[in-house]
Amino acid sequence: MNIALLGYGRMGKTIEQIAIKRGHNIVLTVDKDDKDYDITKADVAIDFSIPDVAFNNISNCINNNVPVISGTTGWLHKYNDAVNLCKERDGAFIYASNYSLGVNIFFELNKTLAKMMNALKQYNVTMEEIHHTQKLDAPSGTAITLAEGIIEKHDGFDHWTLDEDGENTITITAKRIENVPGTHTVNYESEVDTISIEHVAHNRQGFALGAVIAAEWIVGKTGIFTMNDVLNIG
Numbered sequence: 001m002n003i004a005l006l007g008y009g010r011m012g013k014t015i016e017q018i019a020i021k022r023g024h025n026i027v028l029t030v031d032k033d034d035k036d037y038d039i040t041k042a043d044v045a046i047d048f049s050i051p052d053v054a055f056n057n058i059s060n061c062i063n064n065n066v067p068v069i070s071g072t073t074g075w076l077h078k079y080n081d082a083v084n085l086c087k088e089r090d091g092a093f094i095y096a097s098n099y100s101l102g103v104n105i106f107f108e109l110n111k112t113l114a115k116m117m118n119a120l121k122q123y124n125v126t127m128e129e130i131h132h133t134q135k136l137d138a139p140s141g142t143a144i145t146l147a148e149g150i151i152e153k154h155d156g157f158d159h160w161t162l163d164e165d166g167e168n169t170i171t172i173t174a175k176r177i178e179n180v181p182g183t184h185t186v187n188y189e190s191e192v193d194t195i196s197i198e199h200v201a202h203n204r205q206g207f208a209l210g211a212v213i214a215a216e217w218i219v220g221k222t223g224i225f226t227m228n229d230v231l232n233i234g
């Protein structure tokens with residue numbers, strides 16, 4: 001498979017290593033200063049860039065009939081525009097806030113726990129995410145997906161906030177610590193005890209492997225998909 005990497009930073013480079021090990025070719029790498037490139041030489045594009053440019057990168061792929069996997073976070077106010085464009089052009093597109101297989105299991109565990117905790121309203125939920133200091137967005141896309149999972153399954157919570165308490169609120173705390181690849185903790189606290197679930201990424205390999213698996217899966221398909229479709233879970 002011929003792969004284009006839109007964003008050739010920490011994730012782009014990790015994806016390159018894994019894709020090559022799995023027998024693929026990297027035919028294009030795109031960074032900030034690369035403007036006039038031919039995306040059509042790729043069978044699939046993988047976007048791990050920055051929030052301000054992700055939507056343009058994705059649109060360019062869809063407009064040129066190239067299936068696209070995006071892992072960039074912090075651009076989701078435009079997600080519906082990407083979905084509409086993909087439908088209009090009969091394209092193929094996946095966005096996931098986290099491609100790691102472990103985190104996608106964690107997303108399901110989080111929803112199952114939220115459903116159980118719905119019966120126990122004495123517990124308040126809070127969340128913490130920790131990432132490296134270069135991260136541009138907060139809270140993390142993964143924390144937002146976790147919060148949305150709780151809101152879907154627990155009728156005591158209808159929104160999330162960053163660092164602010166409030167009624168029916170899932171308060172997310174975002175910490176930035178040198179070199180942390182990504183840690184997410186969900187806590188249910190009552191007066192008598194705390195129940196916590198946590199996912200700790202040890203490096204970026206898990207995110208990158210999931211993105212390459214998604215890219216392998218989407219080639220030859222049309223539609224808007226999620227990692228649940230790729231992994232057949234949920």
Ligand SMILES: NC(=O)C1=CN([C@@H]2O[C@H](COP(=O)(O)OP(=O)(O)OC[C@H]3O[C@@H](n4cnc5c(N)ncnc54)[C@H](OP(=O)(O)O)[C@@H]3O)[C@@H](O)[C@H]2O)C=CC1
Binds near residue numbers: 006053096097099
């Ligand atoms: N969904 C998931 O599983 C994961 C998502 N992420 C997300 O992926 C994104 C990238 O993370 P990471 O690799 O750590 O970040 P980096 O900052 O290391 O990489 C981002 C790259 O995007 C490049 N870039 C800037 N402008 C453009 C442009 N116009 N077109 C293409 N590329 C451009 C930057 O280039 P330059 O340096 O020249 O500006 C940089 O090389 C983030 O949003 C992060 O949150 C990260 C890990 C996992």
Ligand SMILES: O=C(O)C1=N[C@H](C(=O)O)C[C@H](O)C1
Binds near residue numbers: 097
């Ligand atoms: O910026 C990162 O590094 C990460 N971003 C994603 C997010 O915002 O959830 C996924 C992962 O936690 C690493």
